[in-house]
Amino acid sequence: MDLFPLCNSIRISLIATAITLALGILCAYHIARLPGWIKGIMDTFLTIPMVLPPTVVGYLILVTTSPKSALGSFLKTTLSTTITMKWYAAVIAVVIVTFPLMYRTVRSAFESFDENLLHAGRTLGLSNSLIFRRILLPNCRSGILAGIVLSFARGIGEYGATSMVAGYIAGKTATVSTTVAYYWQTNQDDLAMRWVLINLSISFAVMLTVNYFDKKNTSSKRRQSDVTLL
Amino acid sequence: MSLYCKIQKRLGRFLLDVELDVGDEVLALLGASGCGKSMTLRCIAGIEKPDHGIIVLDDKTLFDSKKRINLPPKQRKTGMLFQDYALFPNMSVLENISISASRASRSDVDALITTFRLEGLENHHPYQLSGGQRQRCALARMLASGPDLIMLDEPFSALDTFLRWQMEQEVAATIKRFGKTVLLVSHNRDEVYRLCSRASVICSGKNEPIRTKHDLFFHPHTYADALLTGCKNIFEATASGRQISIPALCATFTTGTTVSDIEYIGIRAKKILPFFMKSLDARTIDLHYEILSVTESMFSYILLVQPIGGSQPLYWEIEKEKYPEIRQHKSILSIPVKEIMLLREARE
Numbered sequence: 068m069d070l071f072p073l074c075n076s077i078r079i080s081l082i083a084t085a086i087t088l089a090l091g092i093l094c095a096y097h098i099a100r101l102p103g104w105i106k107g108i109m110d111t112f113l114t115i116p117m118v119l120p121p122t123v124v125g126y127l128i129l130v131t132t133s134p135k136s137a138l139g140s141f142l143k144t145t146l147s148t149t150i151t152m153k154w155y156a157a158v159i160a161v162v163i164v165t166f167p168l169m170y171r172t173v174r175s176a177f178e179s180f181d182e183n184l185l186h187a188g189r190t191l192g193l194s195n196s197l198i199f200r201r202i203l204l205p206n207c208r209s210g211i212l213a214g215i216v217l218s219f220a221r222g223i224g225e226y227g228a229t230s231m232v233a234g235y236i237a238g239k240t241a242t243v244s245t246t247v248a249y250y251w252q253t254n255q256d257d258l259a260m261r262w263v264l265i266n267l268s269i270s271f272a273v274m275l276t277v278n279y280f281d282k283k284n285t286s287s288k289r290r291q292s293d294v295t296l297l
Numbered sequence: 298m299s300l301y302c303k304i305q306k307r308l309g310r311f312l313l314d315v316e317l318d319v320g321d322e323v324l325a326l327l328g329a330s331g332c333g334k335s336m337t338l339r340c341i342a343g344i345e346k347p348d349h350g351i352i353v354l355d356d357k358t359l360f361d362s363k364k365r366i367n368l369p370p371k372q373r374k375t376g377m378l379f380q381d382y383a384l385f386p387n388m389s390v391l392e393n394i395s396i397s398a399s400r401a402s403r404s405d406v407d408a409l410i411t412t413f414r415l416e417g418l419e420n421h422h423p424y425q426l427s428g429g430q431r432q433r434c435a436l437a438r439m440l441a442s443g444p445d446l447i448m449l450d451e452p453f454s455a456l457d458t459f460l461r462w463q464m465e466q467e468v469a470a471t472i473k474r475f476g477k478t479v480l481l482v483s484h485n486r487d488e489v490y491r492l493c494s495r496a497s498v499i500c501s502g503k504n505e506p507i508r509t510k511h512d513l514f515f516h517p518h519t520y521a522d523a524l525l526t527g528c529k530n531i532f533e534a535t536a537s538g539r540q541i542s543i544p545a546l547c548a549t550f551t552t553g554t555t556v557s558d559i560e561y562i563g564i565r566a567k568k569i570l571p572f573f574m575k576s577l578d579a580r581t582i583d584l585h586y587e588i589l590s591v592t593e594s595m596f597s598y599i600l601l602v603q604p605i606g607g608s609q610p611l612y613w614e615i616e617k618e619k620y621p622e623i624r625q626h627k628s629i630l631s632i633p634v635k636e637i638m639l640l641r642e643a644r645e
Contacts (some may be wrong), residue, residue, distance in 0.1 A: 118436035186344045187383035191397040191442045201396065205387040 071238050072246040073265060075154055077241065079229075080222030083161035084169075087218050088163075091169030096199070099177050114134070117167035123228025124163050128156070128232050151232055154240050160228035165218040172217060176210020177203070211278055220273040224266065243269070298477045300446055304340050304360070311503045314542050316511055324507065325489040328499035334482040335380075337499070338448045341480070342377050343370035343605065354446055354478075374442030380451045382435035384423040390434050393417040397442040398409030408546040409437040413467075413546045414475075427517075429460045429467075436471055447472075453488060465491065486527045490514060498522050500643060519641050523563035527536040528638065530564040541639070546605040548582045550634050563638035566599065566614040571622065572629035579632040586611070602630065 098109050116124055132150045133139045143149055151157050180203065188198040204211070226244040233240040235249045243266055250259035303316040313333040321359070326334045339345040341352055343359065346367060354375070359368050384393050388456040393407045394415075402573065410416060413433040423431060439447060452468055453461045469492055472479050483489050484582040489496055490510055497507045501522035515521040521532055532545040534561040542549040544563055575581050585605040598620045600613040613630065615623060 181383070183379050183381065183383040184385060186370070187344070187377070187379055187385075188341075188396075189344070190342050190373075190377045191438065192371040192373060192374070193397060197396075202385055202387070206385070208387075226622065 068261065069238070072243050072262070074240040075240070076242040079154065079157045079161055079260070080219050080225075083158050083165060083222050083239075084215060084219045087115075087164050087166050088211075088215060089215060090166060091173050091218075094170055095174035095177050096203075099174060113170055113187070114167040116163050116172075121160075121164055121225065121229075122231060125160060125228035125231030128159055128163070128228065132156070132159070144185075152234050152236065152240065154233060156232040157225070157229040157240065160232050161222040164225055164228055165221045167213065168221055169214040169218045172214035173207070173211055174209050175194050176207040176214075178212075180207055182227055209280060213277065216273060216277050216280070220270065250289040298355055298445065300341070300478050300480075301353045302337075302341055302350070304337070304347035304352065306336065306340060306347040308336075313340075313504055315499065315502075315504045316328065317504065317507065319478050319480070319495075319498065319507070321477055322495060323481055323493040325481045325483060325493035325496040325510070326499055326504070327486070327489050328521075329525070332499045333502040334484075334499050335450050337504075338377065338450055338480060338482055341373075341446075342375045342448065343373050345366060357431050371462075372444065374445045376439040376442060376447040378432075378435055378439055378447070378452055380447045380637070382423075382455070384431060384435055384438070386423050389420045389422055390415055390426070393423070393434060394438045394441050397438070406441060407523055409441055411440060413437040428456050429464055432456065433467065436468070440475070442473070447475060447479045448482070448570070450482045451484070452481070453483075453485070466543060468492065471640040484525070486514075486525060489589050498525055503643070505643075516641065517563065517638055517644055520561050521643065523561070523640050525640055527565075528563040529566045531561055531640070532564075532609060533561055534639075545607055545609040546584060546604050546611070546618065547586060547608075548604075550580070550637065551580055552634075552639070556639060558641050559639045560642050561640040563634055563640055564611070565638075566612040568633065568636040569611070569613045569615075570613075570631045571619070572631050572634065573622070574619070575631040575633070580634040581632065582637075583629055583631050585628055586630055587628075604630075614645055 068222055094113060098106055098113075101109065129151060131138055134143050134149055139149065139151070150159070154208065155166075184202055185198060188202050209260060225242075226248065229242060230245050230248065233242075235241055235245045241249070243262055247259050247262045247266065250256070250262065300319045302318065304313070306313040311333070313336050315333065315337050326337060328334045336345060340347045341359070347360065347362070350360065351358070351362070354373070358364070358366050359373050359375075359491045360366060388396065391406070394409060395403070410419065412627070413428065413436060415433060415437065418426065418430060426434060449468065449618050450638070451609070453464055456464055464544055465488060468618045472492065481489065481493055493510055495509050496513050498505045498513070498519070498521050500519075503521060505522065513522060514526045515530065520531060532543050534541050534543045536556050537599075538553055539551045539553070540549060541552060541556070541559060541562065570581075572583055584607070586602040588606065589601040589603050589610055597614050597616050600615065601610050601612045602613055611630075
């Protein structure tokens with residue numbers, strides 16, 4: 068059995084998660100400090116992909132990157148390549164679809180963070196970057212980890228936008244979800260079922276990880292409050 | 298070393314309007330919760346930005362709204378002990394103290410660990426520490442950054458009574474070693490009295506002029522002064538010439554000089570005497586009374602008594618050994634006129 072779709076899915080989702088992680092933390096950090104109304108607008112704008120149908124996201128990516136578009140024709144003339152129908156087109160799709168998940172989880176972690184710790188850091192003469200790296204990020208670790216796991220899982224299963232921008236080309240752009248669709252459409256139910264099972268086990272493993280972190284987090288919090296009571 | 302701070306900041310309907318001029322001393326900001334004490338400290342530390350005003354520490358201008366100077370907190374060198382200590386939960390005691398190590402060398406950190414008796418706890422995390430250890434760690438961390446001014450925000454509020462006393466000694470020693478300007482925010486009059494040299498009362502955002510603690514505690518000028526220094530009996534009063542009348546007690550008395558702007562009088566619960574114990578040459582207000590309730594404390598009884606003809610009760614604290622005599626010769630109490638505090642509403 069050719070495992071290319073699984074490897075491809077993992078590759079796409081890993082790269083996309085790394086990108087959303089950086090973007091999500093950056094946006095969450097800066098947008099949380101903006102004045103109220105700009106924050107509201109930015110928030111809405113950045114979380115729209117969460118409620119948009121993935122096909123709409125896919126369509127918008129196609130419109131902006133197809134050889135007919137400005138960006139697409141620029142790439143075609145300068146690098147003589149196209150983005151659409153390549154595996155990395157799926158990375159763009161997955162980044163856009165998973166960004167809101169990462170952004171919202173990280174931002175709520177930042178927002179529930181005790182501001183006094185930041186103030187304490189500043190009165191101690193620490194630089195903003197040091198406070199960010201050594202105080203904010205480590206103390207929001209569980210929220211950030213949750214964002215990573217959720218984004219990665221969503222990325223593995225992404226179908227709508229991916230199928231529009233990367234299609235299904237066996238051994239080139241096939242992912243686990245597009246493979247299931249392809250086998251089903253071509254009446255190869257046995258193979259479709261295998262990929263369904265693979266999908267199920269990935270989802271199972273992801274949820275297990277999420278629950279593990281969740282439990283670890285609450286038990287460490289309980290331990291802290293026990294000590295406070297003592 | 299000195300701090301001059303004159304700032305205004307509006308927060309909705311609340312206006313913070315504070316002026317302080319502090320030398321190398323411990324100044325207490327005394328006030329009820331929500332009066333703007335902590336906000337004042339946060340403005341000095343640079344965590345909050347005042348609307349107008351000027352803050353100068355030694356020769357360094359930290360904030361000046363006219364010259365558009367507003368130094369970020371990290372350049373101000375103002376150390377702050379937060380109410381909940383704000384220790385970094387992800388770091389060990391050693392890391393907490395040495396994170397500002399660019400200013401403090403390793404040997405300084407070691408010295409602080411010894412001074413604050415944190416040896417053996419270097420690798421513990423804040424959640425593994427007791428309340429007292431947390432506070433010592435926070436004090437050490439604050440001093441490791443080499444501040445020019447330290448500010449203590451309700452330093453003992455998170456501790457239980459037994460630890461409070463111990464930590465007060467610790468803080469007193471720290472303040473003494475530090476030797477520069479210290480601001481202490483508190484609503485506890487005893488702490489303030491023991492730790493500071495001068496104090497300023499803050500009442501709904503405005504501070505009253507700084508006074509020595511003796512002056513403030515023994516000669517309060519305003520209603521807020523009297524209340525915050527623990528006076529339990531405060532009544533409305535009206536003055537005409539040298540005559541002052543207290544309608545709530547149905548009593549009048551005369552003062553040595555003419556007073557005009559008196560709106561309240563205060564009587565400390567411990568200064569009230571039974572009639573048979575008053576000295577004969579002292580002028581007193583003598584009142585018949587009924588006892589409404591008796592509360593026993595460790596070394597005294599606190600009586601709530603109703604003066605006959607008056608409309609409000611009086612708190613009267615009396616030593617335990619004198620209490621039986623009151624039971625025998627009950628019904629007249631004496632308030633020495635020289636112990637009555639004449640109070641205004643607020644500062645002009």
